């Protein structure tokens with residue numbers, strides 16, 4: 303099979319092009335370091351089947367960040383038929399150096415001058431034909447986002463592949479001389495001859511917006527205001543959708559599934575309806591909110607505002623031994639901790655990476671958000687709800703800051719923080735839909751992997767041995783809960799909640815699925831039942847614990863693989879469990895002492 307790789311500096315549109323050509327849904331965002339691993343898709347090009355490979359962005363071939371090592375390793379171990387090098391046309395005067403470096407590898411190459419739309423707006427003109435001659439490779443202008451110039455580029459790519467020049471040996475990078483000054487000179491000459499850059503770049507919209515959003519005093523308040531408005535938006539629209547879906551799923555149960563299973567053995571209908579269906583349906587009802595959440599998230603990620611957030615928070619973060627990028631990783635962690643952990647690969651300093659990885663699991667991810675919305679709806683009024691949720695987000699930040707401050711002595715670093723501010727961009731509808739779909743897919747995979755197995759286990763534990771009442775203290779679940787009672791009682795966490803928390807260690811979605819199974823109820827009925835069993839102080843203590851302790855097994859696995867250290871993984875688990883217990887304890891006992 304032929305092999306085509308997409309290569310270029312970070313944030314140049316490689317994944318956008320990859321998605322366009324292959325129809326895949328790789329993550330795209332206006333932030334350097336979105337892609338952290340190889341992603342491959344099969345495509346048909348010029349009558350050949352080829353593997354198209356999306357690579358992480360690299361600044362140069364000799365770099366030492368994890369991303370750059372991934373790319374170097376890939377080049378050194380794979381013979382390629384074609385490398386499509388992408389660069390941001392608006393920054394051609396800086397990005398051409400990578401092209402010249404890559405050229406020394408003697409792999410068939412095609413240079414794609416991407417973001418031609420933005421270059422045009424800034425008044426930059428590039429003489430592609432003459433540049434092609436000078437570089438001795440095809441040079442094409444295009445826009446991966448809007449598709450302009452893409453057919454032509456694919457045509458040229460197909461013809462290169464058909465020439466069969468390739469099957470070239472893997473690139474021997476170590477033999478490359480580090481003739482950097484030569485490359486600089488050559489680059490300056492090429493730019494001088496073939497590119498026209500106006501003396502003042504005309505990207506005034508971005509400048510105007512930045513004047514306000516990066517304002518010394520207004521910048522941060524505006525940032526938090528924007529976040530607040532976005533969350534309000536998600537819930538105003540999402541909550542009715544969730545209620546509607548829960549109602550529909552309940553209807554499906556009573557009108558179709560119950561009659562269908564009426565004649566089957568008691569245990570089977572119990573397992574299917576009270577176990578699998580209740581558990582999964584309760585979790586599934588949250589899908590609309592989660593999808594909405596990620597649609598908004600994708601707009602934020604694609605807008606370029608994350609880099610501004612990094613800039614605004616940098617001074618404060620530096621006091622905690624982190625930098626602005628760490629703050630952006632925390633924000634990304636709101637979606638899911640796993641990609642946020644992987645995103646730390648752009649950091650070159652290991653101590654800084656580890657410190658950032660220690661704080662990320664405390665960020666309130668979308669799976670925990672489901673648990674909180676559920677508990678809050680059950681135990682608080684509609685007026686209190688947004689405030690309670692807001693308090694949990696604040697708490698999430700506070701625990702992250704506390705962790706960084708406490709551990710910064712262990713992880714000292716001196717890496718300078720350089721980040722460029724990309725222009726503001728608005729995602730296309732296509733990009734937004736793609737991202738929403740990606741999250742639904744992600745949810746379905748998790749659902750089939752963890753949630754179904756989890757709820758079946760909870761069902762079994764709460765229904766056996768069969769000679770005692772379901773969910774009573776005599777069942778296995780009751781016994782396990784009793785085992786943990788000495789630790790969890792002081793937090794106001796009862797046996798039922800304890801079981802949910804134990805299973806929540808695997809994935810937070812299981813928590814509400816487990817509660818549905820334990821109480822044998824779903825939707826409104828479940829919430830009403832919860833409200834009779836626990837009061838708001840207990841619910842809050844439970845939520846604090848769920849917020850702070852280890853998010854899920856995937857996060858633990860990622861912590862281990864990214865840090866390459868079991869000791870670090872255990873530190874993270876032990877720290878978050880300890881902190882969770884302490885915070886819940888202080889809250890619960892404090893509230894009781896105050897008479898609540």
Ligand SMILES: Nc1nc2c(ncn2[C@@H]2O[C@H](COP(=O)(O)OP(=O)(O)OP(=O)(O)O)[C@@H](O)[C@H]2O)c(=O)[nH]1
Pocket residue numbers: 310311312313314315316317318319329330331332333334335336337338357358359360416417418419420444445446447448604605727729
């Ligand atoms: N205006 C414009 N924006 C583009 C174009 N191609 C990509 N983008 C935007 O550029 C940003 C970066 O796109 P990605 O595809 O994530 O870039 P990447 O090269 O994969 O980035 P890394 O994975 O971080 O190395 C996103 O906001 C895209 O929407 C283009 O042709 N024109």
Ligand SMILES: [Mg+2]
Pocket residue numbers: 316317318329330336337357358359
């Ligand atoms: Mg990418």
